[in-house]
Amino acid sequence: MTRRRVLVIAEAANPEWVSVPLVGWSLARALAQVADVHLVTQIRNREAILRTGLVEGQDFTALDSETLARPLWRLSSLLSGGQGRGWTIQQALATISYPYFEHLVWKNFGSAICNGAFDVVHRVTPLSPVQQSPIAAKCRRAGVPFVLGPINGGVPWPKGFEAEMKQENEWLSRLRGLSRVLPGRRNTLLSNAILAGSHQAIRNIPARHQERVIYLPENAVDLERFWRQADHDPARSGGVLRACFIGRLVPLKGVDMLIAAAEPLLAAGRMELDIIGEGPVLPMLQEQARHLGSTVRFHGWKKHEEVQDIAAGCTVLAFPSIREFGGGVVLEAMALGLCPVVIDYAGPAELVTPDTGYAVPIGNRSEVVAGLRTALLHCADNSEEVEQKGLAARARVQALFTWKNKAEQVREVYEWVCGARTDRPNPMSVNNFDLQPRGRCCRTHT
Template identity: 25%
Template sequence: MKSIFVIAYDLNPRLGSEAGKACLWVRELSRRYQLLVMVDKRHEADIHSEDFPNVEFEFVDCSFWGSSVLLKLKAYFISHYLFILTSLNFLKNNFDKAHFDCVHFLTPSSFYTYALWLPQLSIPYIVGPLGGGLMTPIEFGVVEYVKAFPRSVIYTVVRNSPFLRKFFEESRCVIVGTEQLKAMLPILRRGKYRVLFDTCVDMEMFSRSVQRWSNFTVILYAARLERSKGILLLLEAFSEIASRHDVTLTILGDGSLRDKVRELVLKLKLGDKVRLCGAVSRDTVIDHMFASDIFCLPSLREPGGVAVLEAMACGLPVVTTDYGGPAVSVDAEVGVKIPICKKDVYIKELALACEELIVNVDKRIAMGKAARERVEACYSRNYIGGEIYDLYDECL
């Protein structure tokens, strides 16, 4: 059995997003390979709570003086970079003790982390799946676009980094989630990129029966309370239809807009129609998905969209933005995608899409059934696992 050295800053079986995705990759790879996985120490307790056959973990403490300041400044890439350097140093010091056939830079998935200098490796390595790279469309307003402008500048600088190009060129493969992200990255001479929409779900987690909690139609939002997730757009759209239907909106998640969301709920007089639950566990999110009727994530920047796929796996029709990951995973049979347009038009279209599913129960149920079937056929762990094995067969 071949041995793989995996670098995974974020990996956690109890979390979604990047950490949950990395966990699925490790579980799939461990079916064929022996893994040594480097992980940030803050995930240690959750990892030890579950069984990982053929996997050994090494936990790295990335906390240092000033690290809390960097987190407040959202300079995550510095912690990511130091974690990678620490992991590679461990590999160097232990190479005589354990032979590895490959190194896989699994997370962080943000490609700009790799734009700084990294030591040259003497063994094959794979990078990705990389995510991110999406910009907030200017159609949603100049203010939002200007706020995202620094991100655009950083991406431009990163794209031209000689370190990034060299690191990618010398890899066996660079996995990217979408063609859109691939177009943003440097053009490589050796055709290293492999597009793999790797966002997937473990269908075993979504095999329970539906449990309805209310006689009302329930719209569910489950994401961080940030502008990029479209929570304020959703509240504006919901206010246009709330008075006309027996419908409620459940909001799961926390973030920098927590107080703004509360204020807007009061301003729009939605107090009896909106339920703010705050941050909850992943199991609780899934419970709410099974108890809801419609999943709505009007994200302005969603590279993958794990929450969208999880909602589909629970049999929910989806209302989302025709941009990023959901533009790939959601089709007309399973949900409604709102095209990029001006903010006021988007809000009206979002309200109409939700209202259509509230009124047309048969359509809603049919879409939910098709959504689960689509996830099982195209975005399940088993399906993506086959794609991962094919990729590794090519690279090793």
């Protein structure tokens, strides 16, 4: 099959960071296995990429947009209050700086694109759907297919969590509808293909563009890092439910609700909880769990491999985030054979099926705590069922959510936009696994 020549635009692509930069890097490197890829990224990623052995000018180009990016990043940090807060504020200010980055991309690669040096131009990051891509219209005029995404975001704050929204300094999220009138949005959405990372992202795209939308969650797993046998033998754990939480300790992650929900099991010695991560609410959580003694362990920040070592000794990932776009940590835990317990809202709930885990219905705080308690009690009482769901979770990741598979899924999109296939790809329906929405069928047992 023809190897397409692809210019991958990933402003955030860094092998030494996490979250969006790691997604950008991982997808770009995976695509290099199925296409002739040249990566264009921001100068801040240059040194980390060089340390991987890639050759600057041959494999990648790092563009310096710091003249505008740096002061706006400082301003966004000031306005958002730091400590990972104010995500919407950061994205809003990035809408000012990012077009300058694409201006530099066109300045450096516009002639090559127009002269047919690339079969496809693909913007991988930013993942935010509000970031416009001026290059999309220029590629269209040049007759070169432009692929956008995966894009993700735009998840409304759930009702009943206004206090958490205030603590996260997310007041600007109330005005997210204004993104629909941003200059350049229409031209960006006229991309030849739009990869949408969630069904919420799909719903935010106008109907006239839906024929070019393809559902493809942005996260995946490197099996060399996460494919290992976890210790799930209930006999060795004395029948105690071992659960873990992995992530930033901020209000929206809901760890306080998790501790409250698990308290009866923890106090009775039927459950142990490992909390991996750091953040501004850590002292509050430690105080909340103080009376529970060693049944709740706070590990702080850990390197990826250390996180894996702790999680591999658990049977359940308890991830009660109330507003999550993607949920990469859920896939990583599933790859280790853990059974996920998530909130049935946005990204993580789309990754978990009834066969692979439990999704707690969204509601107000007391309803979520009650739902989590029901799910955890069920897990403690049904260790064999949990074990089977963990095994099914690993199989699901292997079938759909490896970076190798992700690259093949995107390659199908390249073939479609280049005219080599007539049917629109459906990458999330393969190997008898189906990620299409099933309503709220992942409910916990009652």
